[in-house]
Amino acid sequence: MPLLLLAFxxxxxxxxxxxxxKSPGRGCRWRKDKTRDKGSxxxxxxxACGAEAYTATNGxxxxxxxxxxxxxL
Structure with missing residues (x-):
C-alpha cells in the first residue's frame, strides 16, 4: 500500500x-505611457518581460x- 501511494x-x-x-508563465502586465503616444x-x-508595443485598439x-x-533601418 505505501508503495502504491508513493507511485501515485x-x-x-x-x-x-x-x-x-507548457504554461506561458507569468504573462504580460501592460502599462500605458501617454507621453509616448503617436496620434491614435x-x-x-x-x-514583466520588458516588451514595448503600440496599439490602435482600445485596451x-x-x-x-x-x-x-x-x-x-
Whole structure:
C-alpha cells in the first residue's frame, strides 16, 4: 500500500512538471505611457518581460511581444 501511494505521488509530480512547463508563465502586465503616444496609437510597456508595443485598439495588447524583433533601418 505505501508503495502504491508513493507511485501515485511520483506520477503526480511528473505530470504537474510537464503541465507547468507548457504554461506561458507569468504573462504580460501592460502599462500605458501617454507621453509616448503617436496620434491614435497608444504606447504600452510590459513590466514583466520588458516588451514595448503600440496599439490602435482600445485596451492593452492581447499577446506578448517579447519575442518580436525589429528589422534594422
Amino acid at each position: 505521488f511520483v506520477v503526480f509530480l511528473v505530470a504537474s512538471y510537464f503541465w507547468r512547463r 496609437l497608444s504606447f504600452y510597456h510590459c513590466v 492593452t495588447p492581447k499577446d506578448c511581444k517579447s519575442k518580436v524583433t525589429s528589422r534594422p
